[in-house]
Structures are given as structure tokens and as C-alpha cells.
Amino acid sequence: MNGTKYANAVGAVRAMENNLLSRSDIEQLINARSKAEMSSITASKTGTAKSEDLSDVWAMLMEYAPDCKELEILLYRNDFHNLKAVLKAIISNRDPKQYYIAPSNVGLKELTEAINTKDPSGLPEYMRRTASEAYELVTRTLDGQLSDSLIDKAALEAMQNSAAASGSEFMQRYAQLTTACADLKTAYRCCLLGKSAQFTETAVCGSPELEKDALIKASLAGTEQFFSHLETTPYSDGAALLKESAAKYEKWCDDVLMELAESARMLAFGSESLAAYFIAKEAEIKNLRILSVCKEFGADKETITERMRKLYV
């Protein structure tokens, strides 16, 4: 019965996909004249006026597939963000709670305890070394930017390593795309700010389709060289948008992940459909936030439409 895992969870996810916002729902939301109208459109589709939190989506997925370890990779970015937040909060004597992002594989208490006691043994394996190194770096140099780039890179490396260990092609592709999107942005920033080779080396992670050394070399050679190098990679479309505007590039990154999620839409078994649903909900929640902010600032319909992320349904 190989290949028939998570039949129950996939069945539930397929039924829940009917409640995802469709293109016509998004169009209605864009045309809505008030927040109340937006809420009623959302409620008629999702069955609740309360905006859904990603933590609820995660809790639901874990209820259906509690043993699905590869799904945890989806939360690595939050885990490492929380590590950064807790480190900074502890060093500057602030409450880390306000910077903590949920859902996460590691609780705030565990993270705070690990940093306070300088004992990372309570953290997941993929975070331990990074937590120690970042703490040592930030207390020694007081350079928040350096420790941030160390943690960001470690998050991407951890994603790729765990995805490879899981054997899931979907998660491997997810980790590669996430890494490449982050690397492109980081290398471009380093290029614009004229960062040293040493700093860029610390910040860029590298992935099979976006080789690290070549990217660093291109970043150090100036923007023209940087973009002409990217034209030879599978990320040339994203690079063109990055050159144009950061907002367009961010949208492209989200859309690339959504295209990956779409590849799992026809599968009846396996963790891919669960991961795809999580990515779809993430995009939906992001769309609703963008919509709400755009409406608040009186953005026109064209601008809002331009910023809407690709939908799963």
C-alpha cells in the first residue's frame, strides 16, 4: 500500500478547498465598497466572518496528519525568524512575545529558555548550532545585521537539508525555490549596498539552480553583471521583476510557490496536497491583508489587482 499515505487528510483538504477564495471572490472583494461588504463576501465563502489565522490552518493539518514530519519544513522560516526575534529581544531587554510569529515548530518558551540558559539542547536539531553561533556572534560583535544574515542563511540550509532527508520531491523543490528567491534578493541588496565578498558569502545560501559562488561573483561585479548573470539561470523572469520593483518581485516569488502547489492539486494521497493547501491558505491570507491595506490607503482597482497573488483554485 505504498504511496497511499494521508488519504484521510487529503480527503479533508479536498473538501476544505471548496472554501478557498476563488478569482471571482477576489474580484468581488476588490470591488467591495466597505469593510463590512468585504467581511460579508469572505464570510459567505469561508463560513466565518473572523479572518482565519495560519495557526488555525496548521493546527487543523496537524490534527489530520500528526506524523507528517516533512510538513514542518514549511515553518522553518518562522522558527528562524523567532530565533532572531528572541535573540534581539533578550539582548535589548524587551518582551520577545510581540515579535513572535505563529505557527512555529518551536514555542516561545523553549526558544527563550535556550537563549537565556545558553543551552540549545531543547531546540530541534536543525536550530541548535545556529542558535549558539548567532548568540555568540551578536554578543561579541553587537552586529544585528550579521547575526540576522547568519540565521536567515541557516534557515534556508536547514530547509534544504531536511527536505533532502525527507525524500519528498515536493518539499525539495519548495526548499530550492524558497532559497533561490531569498538568495536573489539578498545578493541584489549586497550588490546595491556594495557589501564585501565576506559578508555576501555569509548571507547567500545557494541552491542547485542558483549556484552560490557564481551568484556572489556576479553580485560583487555590479548590478549590470549581476542581472546579465541571472539571465542565464532559470530565475531570469524573477530577476527582471526584481530590477523593476521589490513589490513585483515579492509577488513573483509567491506565485512561483503557488505554481508548485498547483502541481499537487490532482494528487489523491501523500503530504504534497497538505503542503499545497497550507501554501494556498498562506497566499489567501496574504491577499486579504494586501486588499485590506490597499483599500485603507485608497489604492485604485488596477493597483490592487496587480498585487494579488496567484490563487490555488
Next chain:
Amino acid sequence: MTNGLVLAIIGAALAALLAGIGSAKGVSLVGEAAAGVVSVDPSKFSKVLLLELLPGTQGLYGLIAAMFILLRTGVLGSGAEALTTQQGLGFLAASLPIAVVGLISGIMQGRTAAAGVSITAKKPDHNGKAIIMAAMVETYAILALLISVLMILNIAV
């Protein structure tokens, strides 16, 4: 009890056992997928139930073949026949089509029907298509039952 009769009884047991295992696996797989859908949308229970029933038929076919063997050999009814080893082997061989095909088709039909549950979950109006796709697998179980029964009925006792 002769060796021939023992072989015939083993054949009956295999038909019921293997086809039953195939059905149990198939039904449980569809049941898992169906339960996932119903936990979110209970109104789809009757539609997914139809799909869940489909892989259950192989177990019934195995039972039918086993009953025929037991009736033909007299284990059920008139008293057990003193079968020769050749006759016993004949009944054992006759049980194999439904035993093996029942096992495999039960599992495979379960997979197809579980995939069909996704169709029902997303597009309930297209439930019939999901049933047809899963029912296609049934053809081979029916053919296997037919050949098993023909063999059982034509072994000279």
C-alpha cells in the same frame, strides 16, 4: 480425509482469504479518504459511501468461489467426497484466479475509489464519473470469478 479433499479445502480458504484481504484493504483506504471528507462536509456521506462499497465486492466473489468448492466437494451438504490428489489440485487451481485477482483488484480499486473521493469532495455533481472509474477495476474481478466458477463446476468429482 483424503489429500485431495485437503487441497480443495485449501483452495476454498485461499479464495475467501486473499479476496477478503484485498477488499478489506481497499475498503479501509476509501474509508480513510471518505472520513476525511465527511469530517469537513457531512452532507457528502451518502456520495462517498457508494465509493467505499465498491472494493468490498471482491470479498464477496471470494466467498462465492469458496462456497462453490465446498458444495462441489460435499464439505457442505451431502458429506465430504473422497477426492483424489488430482481432483484436489484441480479445485486448488480453480480457486487461484479469484484469490489472486481479488486480492490485487481489491487494493487497486480502493486506490481508484479513494482518488474518486477527491472528485466527490470538490465536484459532488461529478460523483458518477468517480464511480465509473472505480467500477472499471471491478471488470477483472468479475472475469476472475467467472473463470474460477467455470473451473470449479467442470471438475469431475
